[in-house]
Structures are given as C-alpha cells and as structure tokens.
Amino acid sequence: xxxxxLTRKMLKLPVEDRLELARQLMESVVSPATLNEAVADGIRxxxxxxxxxxxxxxxxxxxxxLQ
Numbered sequence: 001x002x003x004x005x006l007t008r009k010m011l012k013l014p015v016e017d018r019l020e021l022a023r024q025l026m027e028s029v030v031s032p033a034t035l036n037e038a039v040a041d042g043i044r045x046x047x048x049x050x051x052x053x054x055x056x057x058x059x060x061x062x063x064x065x066l067q
Contacts, residue, residue: 015050022046 010021023043030039048054057065 019047019050 010018013021026039026043045054049056
C-alpha cells in the first residue's frame with residue numbers, strides 16, 4: 001500500500017512530471033515491447049487532455065453521448 005503522504009506529494013508534482021512517473025510505473029510492470037496499441041493510445045490521449053491540446057467532454061456531454 002502506498003503511504004498517504006507519498007501520494008499527496010506525487011499529486012503535487014507538475015502535470016508533466018506526473019505523466020512521466022505514470023509512464024515509468026507502467027513500463028516497470030509491463031515491458032515496453034509488450035505495451036499494446038490501445039495502452040499507448042490511451043497514454044497519448046491523457047497527455048493531450050493534460051496539456052490542454054484537447055478539451056475533454058463535460059460529464060453532461062459524456063452522458064448525452066451514451067444515450
């Protein structure tokens with residue numbers, strides 16, 4: 001289990017640093033060669049939203065799209 005203090009500190013990191021940490025953690029449990037296209041696409045999309053290049057849907061827009 002991750003201590004709460006460590007989690008708080010990680011969440012205070014700048015977005016770019018958190019994305020890099022997430023990338024490194026993912027690679028530590030899954031070999032980079034075995035990362036499938038869907039995971040790589042998911043990481044790319046998260047980075048696009050986090051950087052502001054893409055505006056995410058609001059909850060209301062998301063729910064409307066499901067109907």
